[in-house]
Amino acid sequence: MQAVDINCDLGEGMSNDAQIMPYISSCNIACGGHYGDKSSISETIKLALKYKVNIGAHPSFPDKENFGRKIMDISESDLYESLCQQILIFSQICKEEGARLHHVKLHGALYNLAAKDPITAKIVVKSLNATCSGARIYTPYQSELARLAKSNFKVIYEAFADRRYHSNLQLVSRDRDDAVITDLDDAWKHLYNMLENGKVKTVEGESISIKADTFCVHGDQPEAVNLVQYIAKKL
Secondary structure: OOOOEEEEEEOOOOOOHHHHHHHOOEEEEEOOOOOOOHHHHHHHHHHHHHOOOEEEEEOOOOOOOOOOOOOOOOOHHHHHHHHHHHHHHHHHHHHHHOOOEEEEEOOHHHHHHHHHOHHHHHHHHHHHHHHOOOOEEEEEOOOHHHHHHOOOOOEEEEEEOOEOEOOOOOEOOOOOOOOEOOOHHHHHHHHHHHHHHOEEEOOOOOEEEOOOOEEEEEOOOOOHHHHHHHHHHHO
């Protein structure tokens, strides 16, 4: 049997974490950049331990105002310091709760920028080397971050069950109405095509090769609970 890792971004104030956690195998917990504080991190880690879910840090640009979904005008040194601080705080809370940091997955605009910009990816890798050298990295296939991180980290390729893609494997901007997949059957077919055929159908109508070891459902999308339940049932 093939094991399929389903991950979800949690600890983001959506109040559905307890409903989602039983149906996933990995979670990415906001650690203060776009959302979260020590209390929310601790609560979400405890919930993950209860359901034996892999625990990941979910750092971002330090931009709660925009929920980390806009590229931030920030110096390289300030970004490095912020990422180190987010991950170190998260790691400390993991230690206090008797949990293990399994992986790191970037959030929002930083995730997308590090996937294509080598300078940003280099800053991210530098911060990870300084704070969590044993962690896995969840990042897109063919991304700059994957390329730079693979010499020091175990890279886990990630794809999105609930997001549409362009033919260059970049995610469709959330500014478009069709960026997020909310129909349960559409999301399942989208995931199954990537899982079984190694292909993703893009908004341009092409079928493009993609590799994924883990599939994400966003905890803040309206059908998140129904979607993780549906995917778990289908799998």
